[in-house]
Amino acid sequence: MKKLLSYLLALSLMSQFTFVGVARAAVQNIGAVKNLAQSENSEANLTNESQTNDDFETLPQVKDVDNQPTLPKVKDVPIKSITASTQPTRTISSTLPVKASSSQIQPQVVSWVGSILIDGGATYATDINREVVLTISGSRNDVTPDEMRFSNDDIHFSVFEAYSTTRNWTLAAGTDGPRIVYVQFRTFISSGYSYSPHYSATVFLDITTPQISQITFNPSSALLGIGGQIQITITAENLEAGLTANGSFNGQTLSWTDNGDGTYSATYTVLASDFSADNVEILDATLIDPAGNISDVGQSSGNNLDIDTVLPEISNIILTPNTVKGNGSQPVLITAEITDNISIGSVNIDLTAVDSGLGISSLYDDGTNGDQTAGDNIYSLVFYPNLINNTNQIYSLTINILDSANNLSQSTADLTIEDNVPPQAPQNLLAISGEGYISLYWADDLDAAYYMIYRSGSPFKWIADTTDNFYKDTSVIGGKTYIYKIIAFDLAGNKSNEVTISATPKLIIIAPDMPASVTRVGTETQQPQIASAVVETKPAPAVAEPTPTPLEDEGTVEGEKTTEEAPTNWPLIIGIILAALVIAFWVYYWYVGWQENKKASSRKK
Ligand SMILES: [Ca+2]
Numbered sequence: 001m002k003k004l005l006s007y008l009l010a011l012s013l014m015s016q017f018t019f020v021g022v023a024r025a026a027v028q029n030i031g032a033v034k035n036l037a038q039s040e041n042s043e044a045n046l047t048n049e050s051q052t053n054d055d056f057e058t059l060p061q062v063k064d065v066d067n068q069p070t071l072p073k074v075k076d077v078p079i080k081s082i083t084a085s086t087q088p089t090r091t092i093s094s095t096l097p098v099k100a101s102s103s104q105i106q107p108q109v110v111s112w113v114g115s116i117l118i119d120g121g122a123t124y125a126t127d128i129n130r131e132v133v134l135t136i137s138g139s140r141n142d143v144t145p146d147e148m149r150f151s152n153d154d155i156h157f158s159v160f161e162a163y164s165t166t167r168n169w170t171l172a173a174g175t176d177g178p179r180i181v182y183v184q185f186r187t188f189i190s191s192g193y194s195y196s197p198h199y200s201a202t203v204f205l206d207i208t209t210p211q212i213s214q215i216t217f218n219p220s221s222a223l224l225g226i227g228g229q230i231q232i233t234i235t236a237e238n239l240e241a242g243l244t245a246n247g248s249f250n251g252q253t254l255s256w257t258d259n260g261d262g263t264y265s266a267t268y269t270v271l272a273s274d275f276s277a278d279n280v281e282i283l284d285a286t287l288i289d290p291a292g293n294i295s296d297v298g299q300s301s302g303n304n305l306d307i308d309t310v311l312p313e314i315s316n317i318i319l320t321p322n323t324v325k326g327n328g329s330q331p332v333l334i335t336a337e338i339t340d341n342i343s344i345g346s347v348n349i350d351l352t353a354v355d356s357g358l359g360i361s362s363l364y365d366d367g368t369n370g371d372q373t374a375g376d377n378i379y380s381l382v383f384y385p386n387l388i389n390n391t392n393q394i395y396s397l398t399i400n401i402l403d404s405a406n407n408l409s410q411s412t413a414d415l416t417i418e419d420n421v422p423p424q425a426p427q428n429l430l431a432i433s434g435e436g437y438i439s440l441y442w443a444d445d446l447d448a449a450y451y452m453i454y455r456s457g458s459p460f461k462w463i464a465d466t467t468d469n470f471y472k473d474t475s476v477i478g479g480k481t482y483i484y485k486i487i488a489f490d491l492a493g494n495k496s497n498e499v500t501i502s503a504t505p506k507l508i509i510i511a512p513d514m515p516a517s518v519t520r521v522g523t524e525t526q527q528p529q530i531a532s533a534v535v536e537t538k539p540a541p542a543v544a545e546p547t548p549t550p551l552e553d554e555g556t557v558e559g560e561k562t563t564e565e566a567p568t569n570w571p572l573i574i575g576i577i578l579a580a581l582v583i584a585f586w587v588y589y590w591y592v593g594w595q596e597n598k599k600a601s602s603r604k605k
């Protein structure tokens, strides 16, 4: 029995000790004894106000009982401590009515309202001394509270001070990062203080200003013309997310890219509207952090970046000659005056259209290739346009000039390549022989401007030019055979192959005129003879055409025998016969007379 009593006593003591231990441990676990004390005070006041029993004074979890929106503060009070309390049946949501019901006294509703702003609600605080201005608002049952106090950690508060709507405050020290400021109000009521919940605001403290460690250029030395580019890179002293780079170059505000590794790059592209300048450096290069802290202006040096936006100029483009046959035999000299504000890089002309063998060719100012004087800004080139099967056409030749900064200027020179395609040799040539003439006919060629006609001789003799496609030769002798040669020429002087044909005019008995029309060939009543198709085409001789001269040579006369059968002069023959008869008669009469005289003399004797 004694043993049993001892056991029960021990058990009783142990359970009391355990309870006290747990309760103490719970309080210690909270780690915010002071805070709890304040909360308790809050409850104490509530208790006083509502005249309820003392149990409430020790309940930290009801510190926000006046104002449910501040429930997040629960995290400051570990759940473990709440369960360790002596009021497990109470809940955080319990409010004054609960207390009222337990006290059997009509409850008085208490309504705390409060708010706090840091620097007017700014996202960042950047003051190097971490000083901010708080804007506070609080009320208890729509009445301004008596006092307020602040905390950077919701544990250690400043002493209560008279309520005010603004207050200078210093944020917690440490590395850049979020900072929370808490405020609590209290109002003195008849039996003590009524405490408000804790209201808070957050701001991001950033008092570390970025710095530029270096600025680099790629390339770092260049003469850039229009379209040329430079990549510019700013490197931050320390890696900080969200930095913004700024800077301008040669008058352009650059657009920067965050490379994510503490470097920021921009590309400067030379625009035609940019100024020419030497030794250009970056201007106003800065880094700005998200809080708006601006670095010192970064400087670059040691670069040699020159900008040239002045185009080279070309003038006095001369082609000598500017019209050529273009068959590869005629040289053309091009000269042009070319200047630049700095210096010329290269000059060329695109001859692809007129000379596939040359294509794009340089012009020279070194006294070669047709250039008269070296270094006088007159650039020259001799070339041989080489086109076959070309009809008259103007070719626009492009001249490209690059200055030493690769600025391009272009101009053109017009070169006329004449028709270098000869007309066809006269086709379907035929000769029609009449009495005292030979008519020639051939098919016309659109490319032919005129035809030259030659007649047999040694050599052939020119007899006529004609723009028609027929010719009638009346300077012929019947019975003689003539050979004709015809060559077509176009306007550019190209001549066709030659075509020859032979024909023999009829002996003249009556010489009716031959109508000079091809269409009448088949209706000739005199039935002219078509030459016996001796048409021969040969390449035209390359010699120059002879100067037309009067026709003297009758040409090669074939068939001399037929020439002796020339027409008979009957009147002459009859005359001769008559004369012979008169003479014969006179001789006979004279002889008869002489004989009679002789006989008479004999008789006298
Ligand atoms: Ca910063």
Ligand SMILES: [Ca+2]
Residues within 6 Å of the ligand: 308, 309, 310, 311, 312, 340, 341, 342, 343, 403, 404, 405, 407
């Ligand atoms: Ca230039």
Ligand SMILES: [Ca+2]
Residues within 6 Å of the ligand: 364, 365, 366, 367, 371, 372, 373, 374, 375, 376, 377, 378, 379, 380
């Ligand atoms: Ca020259």
Ligand SMILES: [Ca+2]
Residues within 6 Å of the ligand: 419, 420, 421, 422, 423, 447, 490, 491, 494
């Ligand atoms: Ca032609």
